[in-house]
Amino acid sequence: LASAIPVVGDTIVTWLWGGFSVDNATLNRFFSLHHLLPFLLVGASLLHLAALHQYGSNNPLGVHSEMDKIASYPYFYVKDLVGWVAFAIFSSIFIFYAPNVLGHPDNYIPANPMPTPPHIVPEWYFLPIHAILRSIPDKAGGVAAIAPVFICLLALPFFKSMYVRSSSFRPIHQGIFWLLLADRLLLGWIGCQPVEAPFVTIGQISPFVFFLFFAITPILGRVGRGIPNFYTENENRSNDYQ
Structure with missing residues (x-):
């Protein structure tokens, strides 16, 4: 995507890759990025909780009110915990019993670096x-x-x-x-x-x-x-x- 930027596109791609092609430096950078993102999400969640205590919560009607406020604990804590447990159970079914259901069969084919794949699916x-x-x-x-x-x-x-x-x-x-x-x-x-x-x-x-x-x-x-x-x-x- 960065290569589409005029003038500086190729320079940005080389900087992101760490070289003139996808190599070990590129893999290390993206591995580090994937390792860092969960911690950034945790930090964003903490900021969300801080804002919730500072400005209060919304309500299903969307009407701004300073009187009818609900405490974060136990209402929101238990409400979100129920959703988290339901999601954990649902995702655990795929993780433990059917890990290949959402995968792509082509992922098991050894890659050939010479030709471009005919159909690239993200x-x-x-x-x-x-x-x-x-x-x-x-x-x-x-x-x-x-x-x-x-x-x-x-x-x-x-x-x-x-x-x-x-x-x-x-x-x-x-x-x-x-x-x-x-x-x-x-x-x-x-x-x-x-x-x-x-x-x-x-x-x-x-x-x-x-x-x-x-x-x-x-x-x-x-x-x-x-x-x-x-x-x-x-x-x-x-x-x-x-």
């Missing part, structure tokens, strides 16, 4: 990004297409047009959300298919639906408020006094 969680990347034939264009994906995901919490963040009383937003989920599943399926018709055409249409969600979400925050006007008026009035 891990399942990278498949939607891979589908957007290859939806544009040009390499630089594909890299430029996946950059807005991360920008949109990072910008979503900062959309201030939504009086209520919850979708409980916003049927239009619910429909758009399920459309986004279906589009993500479609992108994941397209990402593991060979580069041929009709998968190429579907892969070029699906990213538009994905970006459409983030384009109309601020508008839906104004149109489908789904909450009585007196709350929004009081909220605006309190903001004016502040």
Whole structure:
């Protein structure tokens, strides 16, 4: 991906590889990165807990309230512990009894460094990004297409047009959300298919639906408020006094 950057792309690739090709230095760097990431996730979780104690929790309705707060322990602790145990049981079934179910048979074939593999498939969680990347034939264009994906995901919490963040009383937003989920599943399926018709055409249409969600979400925050006007008026009035 870095090689698509003009002028300095090749220099960045050489710096990331630690040489002019993938070698032992490259493997050591990525192994160290994979070893470091879990600790970064733990640190981010601790920051989340600190913010939870500082600013308080949200609620299913998404209504800001300083009165009806719930303590982190035992409610949130037990609630998250139940989800963690359920996930651990579900994942343990694959780990201990069916470790090859989610794998790819080609992984057991010894690699040949001379030819390029005819069909390269990334891990399942990278498949939607891979589908957007290859939806544009040009390499630089594909890299430029996946950059807005991360920008949109990072910008979503900062959309201030939504009086209520919850979708409980916003049927239009619910429909758009399920459309986004279906589009993500479609992108994941397209990402593991060979580069041929009709998968190429579907892969070029699906990213538009994905970006459409983030384009109309601020508008839906104004149109489908789904909450009585007196709350929004009081909220605006309190903001004016502040």
